Amino acid sequence: MLSSIVTSKTRIKLLLKFFSHNNSGYLRSLAKEFDESTNSVRVELNRLTEAGLLNTEDEGKTKVYRANKSHPFFEEISNMVSKFLGLDELMEKIVRRMGAVEKAYIVGDYAHGKDTGEIEVLLIGKNLDLKYLDFLKDKTYEKLQRKVIVHLQEEELEEVKGIMIFGG
The missing domain is CATH 1.10.10.10 (Winged helix-like DNA-binding domain superfamily/Winged helix DNA-binding domain)
Structure with missing residues (x-):
């Protein structure tokens, strides 16, 4: 595209x-x-x-x-680049279909501009749909050729080092 x-x-x-x-x-x-x-x-x-x-x-x-x-x-341009990378769609699906997601952050190397082939996501929420999460991780790898690593947290940390924030 x-x-x-x-x-x-x-x-x-x-x-x-x-x-x-x-x-x-x-x-x-x-x-x-x-x-x-x-x-x-x-x-x-x-x-x-x-x-x-x-x-x-x-x-x-x-x-x-x-x-x-x-x-x-x-x-x-930022939105177009984000759509090209597929991150908007990934985060939207996570927030919409995972359950009670309060916040979702992209953290790690990718959040700091280094494309290592892995996208780390921190999800904050309770009773999240882990089966759907596994499905999303597989689909994201097929589509973006990037491995998704998900960290789950029930409560928000005082400081998150990621720079991309998506509200739920």
Whole structure:
């Protein structure tokens, strides 16, 4: 879906990186993470910056890039990226069909912008449907090729390290 709208694979990777998480990055680390040449990453970073989608900030000799949260399309792009990743659908199904889910958080590496192939979810609630949870985990792996690890909690913790929060 996203690849039919955005034709550059490097640009897609950058959009996913910056708009699915509150991430920042610099040229060389992004090139290494994406296994792309620094030149192809630089070209796309420049295009996204010129379009106003990314902000830059100098940290010493390094230019750091982040999503421009004040851009008029920030929310729309974030929503589109989230839908592309399938997280909206996953969290919506969990909250809607799992039972008394009070809150659902995406935590761990994925919440911090590292796609390790695993998505960790913290569910807060009581009497949750564990059979349906197993079904959802299998379906998510089939669809997203990501393993889902679920942590269950009956009461909300004082502080949750995840940055993606979905209310129930």
